[in-house]
Every structure is written in structure tokens, then in C-alpha cells.
Amino acid sequence: MGLTSGWWRAVTPRTARADALAGLLGAFLVLPQGLAFATLAGLPPHYGVFSAIVPTIVAAVFGSSLHVVSGPTNANSLAIVAALSPLALVGTPDYVALVLAVTAMVGVIQLAVGAFRLGFVTDFMSPSVLLGFTSGAAALIACYALPELLGLQLNAHGPFGLVEAVFTYWRLINPSAVAIAVVTLAVTFLVRRLVRPAPFMLCGLLAGWALSEAIVRLWGDADVALVGGIPAALPGFTLPIPPLGRLGELLPIAGALAIIALGQSVSIAKAIAARSGQRVDVNREFVGQGLSNIAGGFFSAYLSCGSLNRSVPNFEAGARSPLAAVFSALFLIALVAVAAPWLTRLPAPAIAALLAYTAWSLFDARRFAEIARISRGEFAIAAATFAAMLVAPFHVAILTGVSLSVLAYLHRTSRPRIHALAPDRDTEAGRLTPLDELAAPVECPQLKLVRIEGSAYFGAAQYVGDRLHEMRQRRPGQKRLLVMAKSMNFIDIAGAELWELEASRRRQAGGDLYFHRPRSAVIETWKKSGFLTRLGRDHLFDSKREAIATIFSQLDPAICAGCTARIFKECGPAPASATVGDARGEGTR
Numbered sequence: 001m002g003l004t005s006g007w008w009r010a011v012t013p014r015t016a017r018a019d020a021l022a023g024l025l026g027a028f029l030v031l032p033q034g035l036a037f038a039t040l041a042g043l044p045p046h047y048g049v050f051s052a053i054v055p056t057i058v059a060a061v062f063g064s065s066l067h068v069v070s071g072p073t074n075a076n077s078l079a080i081v082a083a084l085s086p087l088a089l090v091g092t093p094d095y096v097a098l099v100l101a102v103t104a105m106v107g108v109i110q111l112a113v114g115a116f117r118l119g120f121v122t123d124f125m126s127p128s129v130l131l132g133f134t135s136g137a138a139a140l141i142a143c144y145a146l147p148e149l150l151g152l153q154l155n156a157h158g159p160f161g162l163v164e165a166v167f168t169y170w171r172l173i174n175p176s177a178v179a180i181a182v183v184t185l186a187v188t189f190l191v192r193r194l195v196r197p198a199p200f201m202l203c204g205l206l207a208g209w210a211l212s213e214a215i216v217r218l219w220g221d222a223d224v225a226l227v228g229g230i231p232a233a234l235p236g237f238t239l240p241i242p243p244l245g246r247l248g249e250l251l252p253i254a255g256a257l258a259i260i261a262l263g264q265s266v267s268i269a270k271a272i273a274a275r276s277g278q279r280v281d282v283n284r285e286f287v288g289q290g291l292s293n294i295a296g297g298f299f300s301a302y303l304s305c306g307s308l309n310r311s312v313p314n315f316e317a318g319a320r321s322p323l324a325a326v327f328s329a330l331f332l333i334a335l336v337a338v339a340a341p342w343l344t345r346l347p348a349p350a351i352a353a354l355l356a357y358t359a360w361s362l363f364d365a366r367r368f369a370e371i372a373r374i375s376r377g378e379f380a381i382a383a384a385t386f387a388a389m390l391v392a393p394f395h396v397a398i399l400t401g402v403s404l405s406v407l408a409y410l411h412r413t414s415r416p417r418i419h420a421l422a423p424d425r426d427t428e429a430g431r432l433t434p435l436d437e438l439a440a441p442v443e444c445p446q447l448k449l450v451r452i453e454g455s456a457y458f459g460a461a462q463y464v465g466d467r468l469h470e471m472r473q474r475r476p477g478q479k480r481l482l483v484m485a486k487s488m489n490f491i492d493i494a495g496a497e498l499w500e501l502e503a504s505r506r507r508q509a510g511g512d513l514y515f516h517r518p519r520s521a522v523i524e525t526w527k528k529s530g531f532l533t534r535l536g537r538d539h540l541f542d543s544k545r546e547a548i549a550t551i552f553s554q555l556d557p558a559i560c561a562g563c564t565a566r567i568f569k570e571c572g573p574a575p576a577s578a579t580v581g582d583a584r585g586e587g588t589r
Helices: 013-040 046-050 054-062 074-084 093-115 119-124 127-150 158-168 175-194 200-219 244-276 282-298 308-316 323-338 348-362 365-374 376-391 394-413 458-474 493-508 520-529 531-535 544-552 557-561
Strands: 417-423 432-434 447-453 480-484 512-516
Touching (some): 013 046, 013 323, 074 093, 093 282, 119 394, 127 175, 127 244, 127 365, 175 200, 244 308, 308 323, 308 348, 365 376, 376 394, 394 458, 417 458, 458 493, 480 544, 520 531
Antiparallel strands (some): 417 447
16 A cells, blocks of 8 residues: 555665665664663563564555654553553563554554544644644653763653753763763764765764764773663564453553554654655555554564654655665664674764754744744644643643644634625725725615624534624614625534524514525535525525615615615615715614
8 A cells, every 4th residue: 555655666776875874874773762662661672673673664665654764662662561561560471462462453453544544533733733742752852862961870750850850960970971972963963064965863873983982992981871782683473362351451452552653653744744845644654554563563563653763863864765764674683683792882872962963953943933923822732732742641742732723723613703794885896895994884774784704503603693693782773684605614503593593583573684605515404404495595695786686675665765875776866865874874773
């Protein structure tokens, strides 16, 4: 399915070279991450390496994004151990078997979501939510990279705990670690600015490694943390069969983990697509993630999804296609097989420096300022999502942002704009214009003209009804109402009842209700509710001129005779005896 996107047709020796360099960097980055995340998940460390091989390849080939790299993540690792530790002793064979079985079950759920094309739910992640997510993730990445960047061994939890611990133990900062991190960052920035195109992050990593080796040779052991031992074994084939007696317990867990993983993957894919200009097929991304976890369960890999720590560096390093993720997995196999002794000398501060660079590239202060200038509501959503990323689990932060976006949308749509209209006498055709845009607004004393910009659904029905009631109270003589309904896209049962009640009240007062160009979806709802029959099809008009001419013939001629408003062509000249009050339509109350 992924190959049908045709990205492989665009592969050339030049793009393959760029993908290979990005993949090599990705292999270096995932080694320490995989080991750490697997330990966090309560698994032997080498399972983190396994999770960056088969799942990474499958997700790249069958997914949608050109730049997202899948693998183990800290959010998935925390979710796994929280969900399964009550069911089996962490680290035991039974626990490992449950993890692999749940991983395959998650893959099946994700595959079903994509196959049934339910990915539309991710459309509720607005750009403001994505901005808050990426900026919050940047802050988290920077916070978690800070201790290794400074050479500190801290036992703290959460970003605020880490920052507090850094300030508490600042006297223990390792100068050698700081020097390695600074050189790594400096070379990364310089190569990116001065040498284009170039694997600037890989150059920075090599510079940090070279300085680390120089420090050891010149001054001996500088007590700088290294990546450490790398497992040499490659993933073996397993059967991730869930115990039938525990399916009732595992299915809800798998469902929750699937939602968390999909939320991460889609958020990352959309955030990177916003920068690359690519259009992401969410359903195909779900299919790719599902297949990757199914395959991962068979090859000793635990739950994987799009990895922010790998996807952004992959994009920044110049990856051109999913081939970069494939190269990353292949290079990882080669590194583990032949270069494990050398890789143990890779300094952890250099890796932390690259993560700090990633965090810097993710945080978009200019975009925050732009959104604040355009919409305070959208800025509040972005800021709330950002704050939630720092204090709440990943999926809770995303849910917070999405919920706020939906609430903001409902608030806006629940108050559609309702404009009272009148012909503009300064135009030859007498174009109907909102009263507040006219220099000297004059209305017909018997006919109210209104344009509704929005849908009359259950959330807006009360507001629209209140506005119409205010209009009746303010100008009781305007017993007839013509609604310009072209911008009313749809109605529901509450909307149908709203117009039913409005028509009834106006007819009881001796007036009537009319509509200009209601949409077909609105008319269909009126048909089903019976309102169209009770209203009468002769109350629907395709032409404003026809509507006004028809309604004018039904107005009270006695009132028309003494009125000087004369805003319609049918009105004729004003009578000489009319008063100023009549001219404003006020003498008919």
C-alpha cells in the first residue's frame, strides 16, 4: 500500500545519498535512545534496539510521511510499563511475552482504523494544537537532554524536577561534558550555515566524539558518560500470541495504547509535513503504523510509533524519502554487528547536544507571535497545549488541545452572524447591505430583511432564536421576515424547530416568513420534518427581486400609503404629507 504513493520512483543516486547520510545519523541517535527507552519500559535493553529495526522499515515502506521515522519512544515506554506491570513482574519472560502480544494487538487495531478510513478524527488537531505540541515537545527534549549535556547524573522526574536538580547540583557540572556538547553544537550550527548541503548533525556528532577522545588521551579519564555496551544479537522470530484467558484485560490496554501511539505518530507527521510542504495521508499512516507493530511483535520489538527525537533530525539532516528510515535500520544492524566496541566510546553529551539542537529547531517563537496577533483564542489553545505537554502525559496534552479547539469552534459556530439588511441607495441596483455599513440606514416598516451567516444547529438555535425575538420586540410592525439563507449551510432538528416556531409566531401576529435561496441540505431537512409543507414552497425564492416583489404585494397598503421610506422600487414616490418619523419607518409602530 505504501509503495502505491510512488515515492520510490523519485529516488535518484543524489537523493539516495542524502537519505543514506540521514539514515546513518538516525542509526547513531537511536542507539542510546533505544537502550534507555527499553529499560524505561521494563524490558531488557536490547529490545529497544530491536524496536528500531523491523518496525522502522515496515512503517517507512507502508506509511505516508516521507520523513517520519518510527521506533521506540519514551511515551510508549511509560505507557507500556504502567499498563502491564500490574499483570506480570517487570523484566520476567512472562512480562516480555505480554509486551510482545500487546504490541501485535495494537498493530491490528491501528491497521483496522486505517483500513476503515477512520483517520478523519485527527483532522480535529488544529495548527494551534500542533504548534503547542511541537513547542512543548521541544521543551521536554531540551529538559531531558540537559543533565547529560552538563555531565550530571540526576535522579529526578519530570521536566521541572530535572531543571530544579540542575540548579541544585550545579557545582557538579562536568567541564569536559560541557565542552563536548558545546563543540558538537557549534560544529552543527556552523556546518549547517556554511556548508550546504551537508550532514551537519553527523559532522557535529563526529566533532564531539573527536574531542572526547582527545580529552581522554591528553588528560586521562574525564568521567564523561559514554553510550556503553551495545547488544550484538539481532531480533529473532517469535509468536506474539496473547494468553486467551487474559484477552479481556489486554484488549482495553491495547486500545488505549493504540490511541496514544496513533496520536503521537499523526501529530509528528503533521508537524513535519507543515514544514516540508508534504500532504500526509492519515489513513495510510495508520496502516503503516499498524503493519509495523504487527511485524514488530513477531520480531522481538515492543510498541513503536513515529519518534519525534528521530523524525525531526531525519528531516533536518536532509532526508528526501522513506528510504532514509530504511537506511537507518540497516545501518543500525551493521553498527551493532561490526562496530559495537567503537560505539561504546560515543560520548553521551554529544548525543544530548544534538537533541538540544533538535529542540531549538522545533520551538517556533515567531509562529507563536503570529498566532497571538491573528487570534487570541488560537494563541490560548497553543499555549494551553504547550503547558499541558510539560505537566501531563503526552496523550492528555493532545486531548487538551483538541478539546479546546473543538470548544472554541462550537463557541464560534453557536453565534452565527445575523445582519439586518436594507437596500443601499448609493448604488444603482440598490444592493442589500447590512445596516451598520450604511451611512443613513432606512428599513421598511413592514418587512424585515435578514442575512444569517452560519448554520442553525442545536448549538446555535437558542442564540438565533433570541436575536430574532429581539428584532420582533424592537420593531413589532415588521411582521414579515425575509431570510437570506444562502450562507446557512445546514440545519438539524433544533434548527428546523427554530424556523417552525418563528413562522408560527409571525403568522399569529398577522405576518409571515420567507427564505431566499436556502441550500438543498436545508430544504431536505424541512421536507423530512414536514415544515416545508406547512411553510409552503411559494415562500422560497431564487431571486431577491422576485422575493421582494411577491412580499410587497402582501403588505398593508394603508401603511405603505403613509410611509416615506420607499426603499424598494415597488414603493413608488413618497407622499408629500409624510413625516420625518414615517420616513425612518418609526411612525407605524
